[in-house]
Amino acid sequence: MTSVPSRRAFLRGRFEAPAVMRPFGAIAEQTFHNTCTSCGDCVSACPESILFKGEGGLPYVNFSQDGCTFCGDCIEACETGALVADQPWLWSASIASTCLSEKGVQCRTCQDHCDERAIRFQLVPGGREKLELNSSLCTGCGYCVAPCPVNAISLTQFTPSTEASRC
Structure with a gap:
């Protein structure tokens, strides 16, 4: 972004x-x-x-x-009004291909630190696990970023979706 x-x-x-x-x-x-x-x-x-x-x-x-x-x-x-309570937080986790799980190495550190359970691992054929990020559950809190041993997680800014309303 x-x-x-x-x-x-x-x-x-x-x-x-x-x-x-x-x-x-x-x-x-x-x-x-x-x-x-x-x-x-x-x-x-x-x-x-x-x-x-x-x-x-x-x-x-x-x-x-x-x-x-x-x-x-x-x-x-903040006394200047640069930070206000009703502003949306438009950041969400994204996971790079350098993730250890993508390389076949067992690591669930990010899942362990995700209180919202937005990061999950699903078993796939062959005994491997596939990382799944549910962006609708991700709050962008960043607790998964620091513990990642290979720095594969970052937060990226997204544009909020605007739904069309009926006339």
């Missing part, structure tokens, strides 16, 4: 900037840039210590050590 590149990225020839994972409750990216004062209150308030200051002092999420409980402490700490 890509987002609108910053001026700096554009001038450096990076026309498609990767989406930055902002804290839970972040408003639209361009508005976030204009609203967030880079005070760091959300970073300090995070009990899981998954928020860090990035480019321009703006906060971003890093799941390399832990996941998000969606407790809302970062939203409560």
